[in-house]
Amino acid sequence: MKIVLIIILSSGLIFSQTDWVKWNKADINYEIPVREHQSSSNNTSNVGSMLLSGLQDSYSFLISDVDGDNCPFYPTCSSFYIESIKETNIFQGTLMFADRFTRDSNLYKSKTHYPHHSSGKYFDPTYNYYLEQDKVHFYSRAKIVE
């Protein structure tokens, strides 16, 4: 009887220590999540799209990934260019990009007239630059755009 009691008590101690997993080191990832993925489009619908996606992929691989996430705007300048060409045409898209590039290079860093995006960047969507007043959307500076 004593032996049985000792075995039961001992086994109780063993089982009470079996929740090892709970006390394991937490697997925490400190990497800042990337909000915007440069999708490798591989668009082969026409020559223009092929060239554009090729340029975008080359820029992402050779410059953007090495240089880091430095653009103060959301969407980034390269995404802005691609999106503006897709939404308008190559000529208007290039003009939109030239303007964006100038604003990005602002020597005085005066960017108070942009709303903030939840990524911490300035929100500067393409649809505000199509030269169509109806599509222009003004965001309150007090709010953060999601």
Next chain:
Amino acid sequence: MKKYKNYPSNFALLTFLSLFLTSFIFGQTIRNDLLSLDNRKDFGNYLFCQKDYLRAIDEFNIVLNGKWNDTLQYKVASSYFNMKKYSDAMNNYEKLFSSKLISEEAKLEYYRSLFFIEDFEKFRKKFVADYFPKSYEVQLNRLRAYSYLMDDSELPTETELISKFEKPDVKQISEFYNWKKEPPYKSPTKAAIMSSIIPGLGKVYVDEVGDGITAFLLTGLFTYLAMDKFQKDQTTSAWLYTALAAFFYGGNIYGSASAVQNYNASIKFTFDSEVKVYINKRDHFLPKPKYMCE
């Protein structure tokens, strides 16, 4: 005698036991009137005053199914209104249009809900409806006049619009009217022309001075480099710089026009916000809704 010696203590014990046991019976008895319509009404009123509108609507609807009550129906509609479910509120206020007691209040709230939906054209069209509340004609006409400032429909004359308001509001309404009539928008064409003459000037025109100076410097720098290379007969680099100068020059003209559009959007946004703040401050020129919790 010995037989009856413990009689008082036995009696006390028996009494205690009887009372104790019967308390269970009474304790478990459900009072039939707990879920009575009156109690549900009181509970609904309590929930309504606690702003627990969804549960209040449930309680009120049960009462209304058993016994019609205009005030409760009004509170159901008000609950929807307070939850900003304006279409539901309108449907519920509509049920009170034939009420003898609160028909006018219900109609007023119906129009208030319609205004909050922000379909101002529909709101104005409803003024010829046969259920228009005559008792609140003056107040609703003010709201109607105000609605012209909140959408892009054709404005009435200033005299007509202002005539609906009393003295303290006239000055402010007049300012709003003049703004709406001639908004201080800037011209995208003018900005584009300015930037084509002096790069960056169009940006300065809409107070984006930093962008304007940057555009001027970038265009100027590449133009200078291009001219310099042409003078030195270095045509390849000269054309490269020319392309870059054209890139920034064209981009700046385009950007100046789009910057004006963004500027105009910001002006309109500020105006709309000011109008909304003012009308909220004046309680939409309407009396406070009745039968609410103070």
